[in-house]
Amino acid sequence: MKQKFFITTAIDYPNGAPHLGHAYEKIVSDCYARWNHLLGNEVFFLTGTDENGQKLSKAAEVAGAVSTQVYVDENVEKFKNLCAQLHIGNHDFIRTTEKRHHQIVAWFWKKLQDNGDIYLDRYSGHYCLACEAFYTETQSKNGKCPVHETELTYMEENGYFFRLSKYQDWITEHLKNNIDFLFPSNIRSELLSRLQGEKLLDLSISRPNQGWGIPVPEDQKMVVYTWFDALINYYTATQLDAHGQDISEKNLWPASVHVIGKDISWFHAVIWPAMLKSAGLELPKQVYVHGMVLGSDGKRMSKSAGNGVSPEDCLAQFHLDSFRYYLLKVIPSGQDGAFSLEDLAKTHNNELANEYGNLLMRVIKLSLRSLGSQITPSEKIDFKLDIYPQFKQEMQQREHHKALLTLWTGVRQLNAYINQMEPWKMKDDLIGIQRVMYTALLNIQLITQLLVPFIPESADKALKLLGGQGDFESTVNMKTIAFNIQDGSPLFPRIEKEKK
Template sequence: MAKDTFYITTPIYYPSGKWHIGTCYTTVVCDAMARFYRLCGRDVFFLTGTDEHGQKIENNAKKAGVTPMEYIDPIVADLKSIWEMLDISYDRFIRTTDADHVATVQKVFKKLYDNGDIYKSEYEGLYCTPCESFFTESQLVNGKCPDCGREVHYEKEESYFFRLSKYADRIIELYENNPEFLQPKSRVNEMINNFIKPGLQDLCVSRTSVKWGIPVEFDKDHVVYVWIDALSNYISALGYGSKDDSLYKKFWPCDLHMTGKEIIRFHAIIWPAILMALGEPVPKRIYGHGWLLVGGDRLAKSKENTSSELVDPKEIVARYGSDALRYFLLREIPFGSDGVYTNETFLNRINSDLSNDIGNLVSRTTAMISQYFGGKLPAIKELTELDNELVAIMNGLYENVSAAIAEINVPKALAEIFKLVGRANKYIDETMPWVLGKDPSKKDRLATVLYVLSEAIRCSGILLLPFLPKSAPEILACYGIDASDKKLFESLSFGKLEGGIDVVKARPIFPRIDVKKELADVSAMMLERHNKELKAAAAKEKAEDKANEPKFEEIAIDDFAKVELRVALVTACEKIEKSKKLLKLSIDLGYEKRTVVSGIAEYYAPEELVGRKVVLVANLKPAKLCGVESQGMILCSDDGDAVNLVVPAEGAKIGSRVR
């Protein structure tokens, strides 16, 4: 096994809401691959982190009445606690607010500017704040952001631009000459047909309307926009452009950028172009995986979970353990495609694979060694054809798993391991050791069967270490194997266990779950939670409504008595030519006729008003509006959306007072 390097990254996550299992998906996959290659003897650097600048965070912090750092620090701390809970073994957690990252971004921006790849101009267009992206009219879907489906708004400001259009041909050439660069292969056609062929536009890379970001060093009115800021984390974490760039020299180019399909174009088009402009190597591979769907929709931090499905990783780990969640994400989701999460599929997968398959194999085998050989592993005797069939699977297992990992097909890697586990369970049924144990003349055969089974457990347990970092060591501990031994992968062939070693009877590592009962319990819990949330939301809305009630200065009854309100009849009405909002009304008060100008032309046509009774402020000082003298004011209600006439009760006489 070659002792070379392996650099793997997750995208950096945006701390703007509540984390969910969809956030965990990419990171758990990257962690499993990082752990696997460490056990292969490779020098691994695993990077993850958070993207902490931008307008959305600035707005959220302002709304919360705190600084941006005060807003994001607890959210980032929460994410780190989730990674700890899920045994994520990153080598660095980078934050784009880190001082070394800020310095690198400023150097990258300056270098691109000095090279002529960045220039100043003016940007105007449609902007999506949550996605921090500009779009043309043609890119919108039903008038909304094509990525998140939210509203966009028009913005115009002075900006610096990166000459992305300059690199279109080189990016296509990169795809053609490096078929492994962008995977799965369907993503290549997507990038070319949807983005490159229609024509790459130069990229806005600075903002003046946003203050929460990295300042452009030579133009302090501008902050660096997300593309150069966020994407540069992959090299700033390695010390690119710093006095100590030893990690950069050691690990760059990156072996694998793992990212969701919604941001693949940033990694597969913008990032390579930036690196080309810097004169640096591009990553070796970029993989755009699918989404985790709940109720047919993609999970998003900004969306409330109104289903009965558990999506909070902390809750799932608390109920079922971290390895259960890791295993589901790694095994159930077809890599490269979208996967579906439901409480039921999760529980069934855990029962089927972890409880029934590996759990039963370990508990049955160690129990029989305890029963028939006093807890000592029997030495192997003569192997039969049936034994050799299982041995062959063991001996080829590492190669098969390694090939699947190299293809970035983690579900396939786990399927290979569980092929051995499944075959070993079938082997138990075929050899019937409980029958052999009753016949003293079959003791040697029983010894061989239990030894072969123990080797199947050892091989599968070792290869499960990257995927189940809590449970796999417990499996290996039954045979006295130290899971921290970095050379375990070198022992992945049959016959490494020594006869006579102590074997500990395993406890139920994955207790079987009563799915029907658990689903009912979870549904009841989620229903109760939703009801509480609805009540809390209603109470909050009521409190906000009360707080937002207009405050008026109190007046005395004598003040109100000064206002002369009269019932009047509209006898004629016409539009005022010079105005879109004003109508000229002829009013009959019974005792006199007047002309009144009213700003209700957007809500009423002139013919709608003729013959209607209205309430008139009759002692208002006359005023000229668009050249017409108005001798009073008619009363209307205004709720912010619509304006409606205040109408006297039926039978009210013209000229009568309103009080």
């Protein structure tokens, strides 16, 4: 049955060039969007930029920009270009400075206010400008930001508050009773531990208006706290399109899955659900927390450590699909993983070029040489790979790296079959070679079809070369189909000098 599948990335902070973590999050999200498209679901894929933070004004000033808006516009283009370079199939790119977002934030604020969950008071606490967040003594050690390890600034100011404390018991029970709401399980355990051991404080949701941000409805002296308005972007895009046209009748909300980094899991799995509950809106079905892309030394990437790699560097040296495949395979779903250009080159050569690429070319060229381009179904088939049920289960469980391992058992099994049968020696056995090559074609069609979410450009080329006359359902159910084969060049030429 066709279902709606609405997937989002976190929206990126445009205060510099995108890094490898941004690319990874978009590739993971794109993989699941393409997978659901294969399943026949109605996919809506959203990404964008978070542009209302105070630190953007400071960053623009430091950079000597003409204005904050000009500074932000220039950096937003870098993130749009990254999506284009990665061939990300997003349907919308939202900017939180857009008029449509201002409209929905004002509406959302009013809903919470009418529910008695927004009030004016005075706040004091320790603040991190880089995070644009206040931290309690429990969260910070020695007065330092738990994320950036920089000194926190003590601040006192009047402002508006959201009654987050009102929803503590409710969100605790929701996390307890809905084990699939937050993936992976260790993040869920961490948040539950915090909820059960710490009394929630109401959330400061405004800042003094310094000329940048979304004004608080009916109080122009204040702007909406950037994290509060940023979360609402997901809902904005389901109500108004990029042109400001009403699309609420499409019923895109709630989100099927928010794909985020673990440093913002509290905002998405605790604060955002409480905001939605107050507004009377449905909660997202899942918050998927991916791991961090580490340097080749296993440490966090940074300029000072000299272990950073930019997406642009990777794409300049490697085929996009090799880059995608490597990230999706070596970074375990929901866990941190080390990234190495040298290892990427080895993975390209060993798995994509040697194992899958050579298998594809052998099957195509042997079939053309022995049987011609038009291959009719064979009455006898030696075997059908039984990998789809496990592959599908792993994809549905957000374990794409395991799904790739499952797929590669099929690649290796089919390679072993070809080597064992030696069809190049069956010149005088037309029935035998028909059986062997059709067995190979049917199975590599399945493998290639399942590779589409991971290496879309290469898989699409391979499917065209195979010319299988069947849809996704007939392929995964291993129904016999005809093939109209074309010759072609290798999809993954070997990299002779592996990158370092």
